[in-house]
Amino acid sequence: EPEVTQTPSHQVTQMGQEVILRCVPISNHLYFYWYRQILGQKVEFLVSFYNNEISEKSEIFDDQFSVERPDGSNFTLKIRSTKLEDSAMYFCASSEALLLAGDQEQFFGPGTRLTVL
Amino acid sequence: SQKIEQNSEALNIQEGKTATLTCNYTNYSPAYLQWYRQDPGRGPVFLLLIRENEKEKRKERLKVTFDTTLKQSLFHITASQPADSATYLCALDPFSGGYNKLIFGAGTRLAVHP
Numbered sequence: 001e002p003e004v005t006q007t008p009s010h011q012v013t014q015m016g017q018e019v020i021l022r023c024v025p026i027s028n029h030l031y032f033y034w035y036r037q038i039l040g041q042k043v044e045f046l047v048s049f050y051n052n053e054i055s056e057k058s059e060i061f062d063d064q065f066s067v068e069r070p071d072g073s074n075f076t077l078k079i080r081s082t083k084l085e086d087s088a089m090y091f092c093a094s095s096e097a098l099l100l101a102g103d104q105e106q107f108f109g110p111g112t113r114l115t116v117l
Numbered sequence: 118s119q120k121i122e123q124n125s126e127a128l129n130i131q132e133g134k135t136a137t138l139t140c141n142y143t144n145y146s147p148a149y150l151q152w153y154r155q156d157p158g159r160g161p162v163f164l165l166l167i168r169e170n171e172k173e174k175r176k177e178r179l180k181v182t183f184d185t186t187l188k189q190s191l192f193h194i195t196a197s198q199p200a201d202s203a204t205y206l207c208a209l210d211p212f213s214g215g216y217n218k219l220i221f222g223a224g225t226r227l228a229v230h231p
Contacts, residue, residue: 004160033218043161043206043221056218091160105151106219108160 002026004109006092012115013082021077021112023092032075033093033106034067036060043091049075082116089113119144121222123207129228130197138192138225140207145220147209150183150190155204155224164205165192197229 005024013019025032034046048055049067066078075094079086090113093106124139140150148169153161167174167183167190174181180193194201204224211220 035219042223043155043208045218045220048218058218089158093160105163105166106161108162111158111160 002107004092004094004107006090006109006112008112009110010113010115012117015084015116016081019079019082019114021079021090021092021114023075023077023109024073025075025092025094026107027073029094029096029107031055031095032067032069033095034077035091035093035108036088037091037111038088046077046090079114082114084116087114087116119211119220121145121207121209121220123205123222123225127226127228129230132198132229132231134197136194136197136201136227136229138205138227140190140192140222142188142209145188145209145211146185147211149210150181151208151219152179152181152190152192153206153208153221155206161206161208161221194227197227199229199231202227202229 004026007022011019032049035043036046037043045058047057047061047067052069064080068076089111091111092109095104095106121142130136149166151166152164154164155161165174165176165179165181167181169185178195182191190207204226206221206224208219208221
């Protein structure tokens, strides 16, 4: 069964460093998403991406964050200068471009645990 | 303010009983509501989606109801098993006009005891 994959599974970085989290969405999916989950808290939307541009972003997704689809398979999240509060599990998700986001299931990856020291 | 609330932090039930989880929302008008399962350290896994014109949806031992007047969805697991132990999340698209995001509740942790 097709699945979303993410690398690395765990990333440790120093505050102020840049990190790139990588995702390979399901191959025939056209909508891509990043969410984060701080330990013990709810899953929070960061950004959605369609047709090589951001479709929607949250207030968390400020200028320190960027997303890119550098080739036909990868989808990346870059954090330019990490802060302690960026420590969280980051989930990539994808869905088919059927109708509205609420009307289709999203397939989540296993997540990347980011630890900022 | 806009909120999604799920009942209690943890629900403990005996194997074989029916688990009922609640999702209430305020100041949203979703056309759809989804339920996901999340195991510790893993990503959410989609379970069911229900539309505003559907009162009830079933899938095997799972049943979801959606009451847009009460602004509430109920999620039922019948004949529960220890393997059903997990956190269950409700999620919605905050606007029916096509915003591409899901807003999640904090989840209800379900523990099914043998």
